[in-house]
Amino acid sequence: MMAKSPNGRGSQRTVWLVLLGGQALVAVAIVLLVRNRPGSSQVQPIDGLGGLAHDRDALLHEADMLQRRIHDWRRRATAADVHVDLDLGQDNAGAGSAGARFRGDLGDGTAASATVGSSNSLAVGGGGSASSGAEAGSSSGTCDPNGHPVTTVAPIDPQYLMRPAAEVEAENPEFAALLKKHSNDKQEIMLGLANAVMICQNATVCWWNGGNILESFLEILERSNISNHLIGVTDEETGGYLTERAHKKGPGAFAINWFTPNVKIPESQANTREANRVSSLKFSLLQTSLQLGYHTMITDMDLVYLSDPFDALKRDADIESSSDGFDAMAYGAMTSISDATMGWGGGGLYMQTFTINVGCAFIRATHRAFAVVKRAADELAAQPGWDQQVFNTHLLTQSHGPYASPYATLRVMDIDKFVNSKRFFRSNRAAYIPGADATAPVPVMVHFNYHPDKHARMVCIMDRYFRGKVDACDKFPGGSEPGTR
Structure with missing residues (x-):
């Protein structure tokens, strides 16, 4: 069944979720996330931001939210036995960051994949400090399938981060x-x-x-x-x-x-x-x-x-x-x-x-x-x-x-x-x-x-x-x- 969008037209995005199945959910989700990023052709506000602010604090907050949502998708994909190859935030050496790649098998054994390019990994913090995706976040974390909180490692000391x-x-x-x-x-x-x-x-x-x-x-x-x-x-x-x-x-x-x-x-x-x-x-x-x-x-x-x-x-x-x-x-x-x-x-x-x-x-x-x-x-x-x-x-x-x-x-x-x-x-x-x-x-x-x-x-x-x-x-x-x- 095709879900209806607020303007009364069928949501093609929902159709794709149904057709591709749960194993490809993470691929579609990341595509939707990027399409909803400020500056894209179909710009919409990120939940919780209340608008498309361009000031530094708002952008840092947005980056933090994006990291959390990516982390949540990756956790659910892993739990569903979908192979996730996520370079975003793992290797932010500039040219070495290719993007995020998600791969899964559909029910008929064929492969479903999506690639989202990234010129650099997301960084959250201030004062010249940066952190990779594996480092971003706070101790509050999210929950993994067995209900225990997921925490993250503190960022590297800024003096040991690579320069541009x-x-x-x-x-x-x-x-x-x-x-x-x-x-x-x-x-x-x-x-x-x-x-x-x-x-x-x-x-x-x-x-x-x-x-x-x-x-x-x-x-x-x-x-x-x-x-x-x-x-x-x-x-x-x-x-x-x-x-x-x-x-x-x-x-x-x-x-x-x-x-x-x-x-x-x-x-x-x-x-x-x-x-x-x-x-x-x-x-x-x-x-x-x-x-x-x-x-x-x-x-x-x-x-x-x-x-x-x-x-x-x-x-x-x-x-x-x-x-x-x-x-x-x-x-x-x-x-x-x-x-x-x-x-x-x-x-x-x-x-x-x-x-x-x-x-x-x-x-x-x-x-x-x-x-x-x-x-x-x-x-x-x-x-x-x-x-x-x-x-x-x-x-x-x-x-x-x-x-x-x-x-x-x-x-x-x-x-x-x-x-x-x-x-x-x-x-x-x-x-x-x-x-x-x-x-x-x-x-x-x-x-x-x-x-x-x-x-x-x-x-x-x-x-x-x-x-x-x-x-x-x-x-x-x-x-x-x-x-x-």
């Missing part, structure tokens, strides 16, 4: 242009840093037989066809090496995209290890790329990508990273303690997990991910530190007392796809070695974070998987000492 992309681009036009030119169609970029230590031809900076890690990494980029990359070069020797290399390769060769960062290493890291100085620079560049709206895969060069890592990403978390874990503890393992002096109350459970490795980490351009990066960068700028330890501290420490976590979501990459060298050569050795009898799948990446003979093991992986020498890694011991397994 246009403002950041105006301050970094060259870097912004490089990101735009070399990122893929999802605005994703691989970002690494290189210096003369990685070339290991200058005895002043490389006094051990470390091998030319940079050259191997460049071959890896070409072999795996990772064209959406940028390499920041930190010294003239490395820049000269890349320039001469490109000249020798000729114009038809795989292009290596490199630049010289216009960023200073913090004074706090001046007298620390070279790796720490490079890492502090990495976080400075990462802050800029995220604020410009580019989802960034930070990479070290002592690793081998055997295929394009972007093809293996899940993209369902703020941060998706490889792990230093080499067993189930990479994902988190429950364990216990027992204190006999406490009698029957002496037991306790706790969770153990390995730190993630920021030598291969995909960081999405969201406020939550940025907050972790900025906190780590601020700490490294203020005092010496190991970037991995500092980053993990801010990512994994839970809120307590006056400390508020950034609440960034984390996905740990599959440890048999994004493999560290201890997993490959030691803890799961039987699945990889000997190569002729390997049962493990071909990795996406192998990272030599556990072994000092990095380059030699890099070459064996390249020989095995790129050149078909299946026994190339069989001679290497499991640990760093001969004879270890």
